[in-house]
Amino acid sequence: MQKEEKQVLDGMVPEDILQRWETRGVSRRDFMKFCSVMTATLALPVTMMGKIAEAIEGDNRPPVLWMEFLGCTGDTEAFLRANQPTATEIILDYLSIDYHETIMAAAGHQAEAAKRQTMEKYKGKYIAIVEGSIPTAEGGIHCTVGGDSALNIVREVCGNAAATIAVGSCASFGGIPAAAPNPTAAISVSKAVPGATVMNLPGCPLNATNLTAAIVHFLTFGKLPATDSLGRPKFAYGKRIHDNCERRAHFDAGQYAEGFGDAGHRQGWCLYKLGCKGPETFHNCPTVRYNEGTSWPVQAGHGCIGCSEPQFWDTMTPFYERLPNVPGFGIEATADKIGLGIAAATAVAFGAHGVASALRKDDNSDTDPVEKEG
Amino acid sequence: MLQIRYVWEWPVRLTHWFNVISIIALAVTGIYIGNPNISVPETGSFVMGWMRMVHFGFAYLFSVSVIVRLLWMFIGNEYASWRAFMPWLTKEGWSHIVGTFCYYTFLRRKVPYVVGHNALAAMAYSFVFLLFAVQVISGFSLYGQYDPNGLWASVTAPFLSLFGNQVLRLTHHMITWLLIGFAIHHVYSAWLMDVKEKNGTLSSIFGGYKFIDPKDL
Ligand code: HEM
């Protein structure tokens, strides 16, 4: 009896918390849904829901400094548009985001002063979130904020943070600004601040649900979730897209769309031959999806472009071909045409050699000890 | 007098034919994986599934066979030894390289007579063994990705982080064509030597014996 009661308590969100959220304008249904999406995304047991609800309420919520450098604000957009049951209210309003160029009311010196104040008051306790990569060419002059270079800012802010979260592929791996020939020598946050604890949430844009889940994990357990060798949380990047894809049955069957809008495409066949990079990409898009679980590229009929993999702009192109171009050959020459050429050239060369050799009679090895017929 | 010499020991022959069978199966299934163009109307089918299954099955056979042959380079007779694959290490080897090259380019009448591999063939085989190794490494790197926490992924992680996914895939794909090119050249050359040396080269890879006239050596 007692055990049962405890289990219920573990799994349930305490009544008073639900009531408080209701007074804040978040229905209990929405709040429960939010907590269950978070537990599911983090692959935690359902019994953790109560703990998560308490952690979000706690008084030890760290302030957040959100910085943007060489980026397109796509990650900010994704986060602001997150309508995972009012994640905006729950996380944005309730976390104190002390600095965020796109959404803060303050500007200029006022804003910079607020940032400095948070850094000093909460040294070693706040969370730094970085969007965009950091240019290093010519002393970092290609991106400056408030008169200081991105490189200096990121070193100072991330160096004094409890944890840094790099959001989007640019902050995580350099992304598009760092694509060849990388004129500004842009680098990722983890490269710019080698000593800091950086968690990467690549994606173009990142999936807001994963960011919210990572923050919830931090609030609940006091640390960021476990990461892989590329610094990505395993809960979100531990599986290959191809292995969770809803079109996988068509892949295994051998049914492929050959062009956009053809019969196969209209029947939802696999996008492999249209250049889908799902087989090379690790992300939870097929299960979490974007925009409140509405859809994701492959569901919408477009192959994955591998946007959350390192250097995706250089390695995953051409986006509509499965394989990269063979270096040194023209754009139109596919790997197979070149290969077929090699095989054909070999056949022709040795065929010709064979004809010449067959006609040649003077090169036989010594046959005198053998009796020869005819 | 002609001597009957046992040149290719059974592990050399066995691995040779395992390799040939595997490469044919791997190239056929691999080219399908690279460009699946069989029309499949039934959604319940498993065409790509089978192709990949066969590919991975032969991949294991091929890898074991290549490893056994590489080990045999240190156990087997002088014709199977790793030294036989590096004629450039000795002076005699160099003269055979030059001699065989001149023969192939019609600059010399007789092919330098050797019991084991001819010098150019040996060099081609070294290169082919290198291609085998790259194919096994890139193959298992791609294979390991189905489970990033698994054994294969941890073994091949350095290659993935060094070269990246797509480069390994392209390399794996291109080497398939190089091996097809090699096979064409190789079967032709084996035929040529069989005809010209008249010492049983072709049948030697089946039975192991060659017919050698010591006077020719
Ligand atoms: C002579 C040996 C081999 C040949 C000729 C060969 C050929 C090929 C080819 C042409 C492809 C298609 C590549 C593409 O366009 O994506 C392929 C894919 C692949 N091969 Fe091999 N392969 C060989 C050995 C191996 C070995 C030893 C492994 C080890 C497991 C392996 C594992 C794979 C994997 C995992 C794929 C990708 C399959 C997928 O994307 O579902 N291969 N192979």
Ligand code: HEM
């Ligand atoms: C994919 C196809 C093939 C590959 C990759 C291949 C590879 C090789 C290699 C690496 C060797 C060196 C043997 C060793 O020391 O382990 C060899 C020898 C040999 N192979 Fe193949 N082989 C192929 C197909 C064939 C076929 C179809 C034949 C015959 C019709 C053949 C006939 C021979 C002969 C006669 C030798 C001995 C050559 C000599 O005396 O130097 N091979 N092959």
Ligand code: SF4
């Ligand atoms: S659509 Fe892409 S990810 Fe999905 S099964 Fe096909 S190749 Fe894999």
